[in-house]
Amino acid sequence: MRRAWLRVPAWLRAIVLGALSALALPPVHLLPVLLVSIPGLIALAGEARSWKGAFWRGFCFGMGMYTAGLYWLTNAILVRAAEFWWLVPFAAPGVSFLLALLIGVVAAGCRSAPPGWRRVALFAGLWCLTDLFRQFEFFAFPWNLLGSVWAMPGWLGTVMLQPAAWVSVHGLTLFTVLIAASPAAGRRGMAAGAVLLAVWIAAGAARLALLPPLGPQGPLLVLVQGNIPEEDKQDRGRALDIYRTYVRLSAQGVKEAAELRDRLGEPGRPILFAWPESAFPGLLDRDTEARQVLMAQVPQAAAGLIGSIRFDASGRPRNSLVTVLPDASVGPIYDKAHLVPFGEYQPSILPFQVVPGGGMVPGPGLRTLRVGGATPFGPLICYEAIFPGRVVDPHDRPDWLLNITNDAWYGDSAGPRQHLMAARLRAVEEGLPLARAANTGISAAFDAAGRPIARLGWGIAGTLVLPLPGPLPPTLFSRLGLACPLLLSILVALSAFCPRRQKAVNKR
Structure with a gap:
């Protein structure tokens, strides 16, 4: 078997190893595959005749990993296949091409260190640094970070996520790659990886056991999941039926919340209800009758x-969260600030038009909203929830986060599950409870330590009624931001170049 594998071209082996890595990502969480794929990539990079060959092998690995992990992007094209059928072959591979360039840099760069633990350290440090780089403009797509593989169901998943409060998911990625790559450093490397894993588990369990008291409780929150297929949302003839569905579900959910409030003996606790991204089939800020x-x-x-599209004073569309007060007036509005490239706006790097109508206009930035006498919250619209360290107004910390999204574009695939786990990590990083209202699912809520509170699965029309818990004090990561994983990654990478200890020479 080994001889047959070695006869396969190196570039093809890299693609296979990359695709194998995708099995570790949500929702599969087959973590042991990383103990094969990551050392395999390090070996392929070391065997290359030059840094160019190593870059090519790393690129092929990235194409395999990201194409397999992002296969669901094609579903969004198929919703409007009549217009964009020609993009089907390019959806997942096109995004993967850009991300795979960074894995090529990692593979080529790690050759600067000698084989063994030094190469492992440099590889892990570079991997985390390139992930940090793709969080910002041009790439702006920190999806499927390897640290998210630990966002699995159950107690172990909650424990493994806790260090994200100090070093974010990027730090978890660094630890994950160090452990996965440890076989490339021999027996001592594997022993060190086992020790790191044990310390990680101990640190996570200790944090859970020693959590400080929570802040003031949040509102009674009703998450409304209409389960409207994207094809129906695109059909203007279905607008009234969609509206009626959401009104009916809201009435049921709010009534249930009022009954819960009575049972809890908290008559002053405000009730808020949330609709997903673009759930209102029109322009809610202009439709007085619909609000009434x-x-x-x-x-x-x-x-x-309420998630709704609106048009600003210049006539350009914005993806917004519109608050509606009891007298049917419009309260504070949040406009999505971080738009989806190629979906909501057209990046300047593309020489031809893909986004219809020129796309949307981004909002001015993150905001904390206060409405209905409830504790202040930070709104996040869909894509905005995937950016570590960029989900909270740094000058006005909220008490909870609300992520409204429409994952119907991606069907019943890995996409909505991966998105949900990214949102869960934001709760741990910021020490804030997070609630998520999704059109077709998965709607859910997590407390400030990332522990699941409630969940409404994919493809179900219904509501979640929950008393939202309070926040934790600001975490280390919420105070220092991306400087934490950045500094840690640089230190790990630089450790590969520490002077070697000279062995003592016995003199005769």
């Missing part, structure tokens, strides 16, 4: 938090 009908059906609600 809605709020008449939810008399116990202090406010509605």
Whole structure:
């Protein structure tokens, strides 16, 4: 078997190893595959005749990993296949091409260190540094970071996520790559990897056991999941039916929340209800009658938090969260600030037009909203929840986060599950409870330590009614931001170049 494998061209072996790595990502979480794929890439890079050959092998690995991990992007094209059928072969591979360039840099760069633990350290440090780089402009797509492989269900997943409060998911990625790459450093390397894993588990368990008291409780929150297929949302003839579905579900959910409030003996606790991204099939800020009908059906609600498209003073569209007050007036509005490249806006690097109408206009930036007498919250619209360290207004920390999204574009695939786990990590990093209202699912809520509170699965029309817990004090990461994983990654990478200890020479 080994001889047959070695006869396979190196570039093809790299693609296979990369695709194998994708099995570690949510929702599969087959973590042991990384103990094969990551050392395999390090070996392929070391066997290359030059840094160019190593770069090519790393690039092929990245194409395999990201294409397999992002296969669901094609579903979004198929929703409007009549217009964009020609993009089907390029959706996942096109995004993967850009990301794979960074894996090529990692593979080529790690050759600067000698084989063994030094190469492993440089490889892991470079991997984390390139992940940090792709969080910002041009790439702006920190999806499927390897640290997210630990966001698995159950107690172990919660424990393994806790260090994200100090070093974010990027730090978890660094630890993950160090452990996965440890076989490339021999028996001592594997022993060191085992020790790192044990310390990680101990640190996570200790943090859970020693969590400080929570802050003031949040509102009674009703998450409304309409389960409207994207094809129906695109059909303007279905607009009234969609609206009625959301009004009916909101009325049911708010009534249930009011009954829960009575049972809890908390008459002053405000009730808020949230609709997903672009759930309102029109322009809610201009539709007074729609707001009046809605709020008449939810008399116990202090406010509605509704995803809706709106047009600004210049006539350009914005992807927004519109708050509606009990008198049906419009309260504070949040406009999505971090738009999806090629989906909501057209990057300047593309010489031809893909996004219809020129795309949307981004909002001015993150905001903390106060509405209905509830504790302040930070709105995040869809894609915005995947950016570590960039989900909270640094000058006005909220008490909880609300992520509204429409993952119907991606079907019942890995995409919505990966998105959900990214949002969960933001709760741990910031020490804030996070609630998520998704059109077709998965709607869910997590407390400030990332522990699941409630969940409504894919493809179900319904509501989640939950008393939102309070926040934790600001975490180390929420105070220092990306400087934490950046400094840690640089230190690990530089350790590869520490002077070697000279062995003592016995003199005769």
